[in-house]
Amino acid sequence: MPLDHTPAAPAAPSTGGPASMPAPALARRGFLTLAVAGVAASAFTVTIGSLAATPAHAAGTGEALTGAASLPSGPRKRELRAMWISSVVNIDWPSRTGLTADEQRAEFLHWLDVAEQFNLNAVFVQVRPTADAFWPSPLEPWSQYLTGVQGQDPGYDPLAFIVEEAHARNLELHAWYNPYRVSMQADPAKLVPEHPARVHPEWVWAYGGKLYFDPGVPEAQEHIQRAILHSVEHYDLDGVHFDDYFYPYAVAGQTIPDQATFATHGAGFADVAEWRRHNVDIFVQSISQRIKALKPWVKFGISPFGIWRNRATDPLGSETGGSQSYDMQFADTRKWVLEGWLDYINPQIYWQIGLAVADYAKLVPWWAEVAAASGTHLYVGEALYKVTSGVFSDPAELSNHLTMSREIDASGTPVHGNVYFSAKHVPADPQGSMSKVLAEHYAHPAIVPAMEWLPATAVRTPVLTPPARSDAGVVLQWQDAAPPARRATSFAVYRVEGGGAIDVEDATALLATVRATAGVVQRFTDDTAEAGRSYAYAVTALDRVWNESAPSRVRTVEVGLG
Numbered sequence: 265m266p267l268d269h270t271p272a273a274p275a276a277p278s279t280g281g282p283a284s285m286p287a288p289a290l291a292r293r294g295f296l297t298l299a300v301a302g303v304a305a306s307a308f309t310v311t312i313g314s315l316a317a318t319p320a321h322a323a324g325t326g327e328a329l330t331g332a333a334s335l336p337s338g339p340r341k342r343e344l345r346a347m348w349i350s351s352v353v354n355i356d357w358p359s360r361t362g363l364t365a366d367e368q369r370a371e372f373l374h375w376l377d378v379a380e381q382f383n384l385n386a387v388f389v390q391v392r393p394t395a396d397a398f399w400p401s402p403l404e405p406w407s408q409y410l411t412g413v414q415g416q417d418p419g420y421d422p423l424a425f426i427v428e429e430a431h432a433r434n435l436e437l438h439a440w441y442n443p444y445r446v447s448m449q450a451d452p453a454k455l456v457p458e459h460p461a462r463v464h465p466e467w468v469w470a471y472g473g474k475l476y477f478d479p480g481v482p483e484a485q486e487h488i489q490r491a492i493l494h495s496v497e498h499y500d501l502d503g504v505h506f507d508d509y510f511y512p513y514a515v516a517g518q519t520i521p522d523q524a525t526f527a528t529h530g531a532g533f534a535d536v537a538e539w540r541r542h543n544v545d546i547f548v549q550s551i552s553q554r555i556k557a558l559k560p561w562v563k564f565g566i567s568p569f570g571i572w573r574n575r576a577t578d579p580l581g582s583e584t585g586g587s588q589s590y591d592m593q594f595a596d597t598r599k600w601v602l603e604g605w606l607d608y609i610n611p612q613i614y615w616q617i618g619l620a621v622a623d624y625a626k627l628v629p630w631w632a633e634v635a636a637a638s639g640t641h642l643y644v645g646e647a648l649y650k651v652t653s654g655v656f657s658d659p660a661e662l663s664n665h666l667t668m669s670r671e672i673d674a675s676g677t678p679v680h681g682n683v684y685f686s687a688k689h690v691p692a693d694p695q696g697s698m699s700k701v702l703a704e705h706y707a708h709p710a711i712v713p714a715m716e717w718l719p720a721t722a723v724r725t726p727v728l729t730p731p732a733r734s735d736a737g738v739v740l741q742w743q744d745a746a747p748p749a750r751r752a753t754s755f756a757v758y759r760v761e762g763g764g765a766i767d768v769e770d771a772t773a774l775l776a777t778v779r780a781t782a783g784v785v786q787r788f789t790d791d792t793a794e795a796g797r798s799y800a801y802a803v804t805a806l807d808r809v810w811n812e813s814a815p816s817r818v819r820t821v822e823v824g825l826g
Contacts (some may be wrong), residue, residue: 644665718809721750733821757790777806797822
């Protein structure tokens with residue numbers, strides 16, 4: 265994907281419109297919902313964080329939040345805002361090989377500073393770019409993009425570091441893996457001797473100047489899954505994320521060399537394309553089930569090429585005329601959503617509004633309708649790099665994307681957020697495009713949308729004590745007196761000028777979200793409070809999948825003039 269490269273150019277245009285969606289099959293999601301029903305139904309006050317507006321809450325009522333039909337007209341309190349941090353060929357982080365461990369750590373902290381500056385609430389970090397690892401994996405070597413030498417220990421555990429530091433900022437951390445790619449070059453001899461691709465050459469083929477695991481070899485699929493699941497088991501990840509590389513993008517004049525594999529494993533399939541799609545389907549379904557078996561709360565999402573199929577090819581497709589992931593990468597992305605195998609779909613809709621062959625204004629509604637059929641969350645992949653390159657000539661293009669997505673959301677087919685490729689373009693702010701997004705859409709923090717099928721924790725409403733004034737600002741202190749297993753993962757702090765009620769569904773009242781610290785007593789300093797003003801504050805508790813408690817009692821304070 266553009267996470268690594270520019271996608272294939274669109275082909276000839278087509279006409280038509282999106283078709284209706286079939287009924288979803290949600291066996292996995294239904295099972296998970298039933299499995300946690302006992303927790304969800306226990307005696308605690310919690311909201312599932314829908315995008316619907318709710319009435320204002322009076323000070324100290326402690327009542328549960330309940331959804332209403334209409335959506336807020338202003339900024340959204342609940343939406344995912346993320347950026348991709350790419351490691352392959354040192355696109356974003358580390359910026360080059362040979363950096364010391366301290367330099368690598370400092371660079372990553374810079375990216376978290378950027379996330380905070382633009383009010384993002386998640387980062388998608390590439391930790392397995394080419395069948396290698398950004399953690400001490402027993403199954404694959406250290407990544408060459410850390411030190412410049414494959415297999416060389418970088419002197420620290422990058423995955424442990426990025427998880428800890430992202431969580432310290434209360435950012436969701438999605439570990440991003442490229443499943444099948446083995447190497448950006450085609451010579452197996454350049455891999456370390458213990459690399460699984462050298463130990464098992466029958467698992468691998470070369471194509472387009474790169475090496476790939478053969479998706480049709482069951483043993484290769486099992487290895488890939490075990491490599492990914494090792495990190496899920498041993499690290500506190502919030503999500504597992506795949507990009508758009510399944511079978512490789514077509515290279516002119518070359519044929520994928522899997523004829524022998526098809527002859528061995530393709531019995532019962534009419535053609536190689538059907539078999540390839542089956543291989544990818546069972547991989548996606550299986551890894552989804554295994555992630556949930558290990559840690560049911562870990563989200564699983566995929567960021568495919570933005571076009572499933574064109575309507576001219578398939579009546580269920582989108583009104584587009586570009587390359588098709590169903591036929592090009594043998595990725596039946598629509599099926600994965602409708603089957604409920606994913607928690608979120610993050611299509612790369614990397615085109616501008618009005619582009620005939622791949623119109624953003626046609627693709628987002630199509631994906632929103634598909635995702636709504638199964639309740640899967642939809643995060644739209646945004647091509648910030650196309651502002652840098654000049655393809656997006658209008659500085660308002662990305663801001664217009666968000667405006668349009670919110671209109672689609674308000675029409676009843678939810679769009680839950682946006683993800684930007686890639687990190688380096690965010691602070692570069694080409695043509696002021698991200699500053700415009702910040703001013704028009706991200707001026708206030710936002711909470712990650714909750715997924716009702718993930719296991720909830722019975723967090724308690726915090727007990728907020730009267731605020732105190734200090735030279736640093738207004739100091740808030742509250743107690744999370746729940747038993748350790750029920751304590752909040754983080755908290756949301758709300759503030760309005762004056763006194764009285766606080767509408768905790770008003771996005772403009774959300775001041776910050778903060779990670780919980782050890783112990784019962786929690787603190788936060790509002791360093792933006794202005795002298796000579798009075799403020800009202802309330803705090804809610806959030807579990808690890810962003811379900812929210814009722815608000816605390818509202819507390820007020822007057823900030824003196826000094």
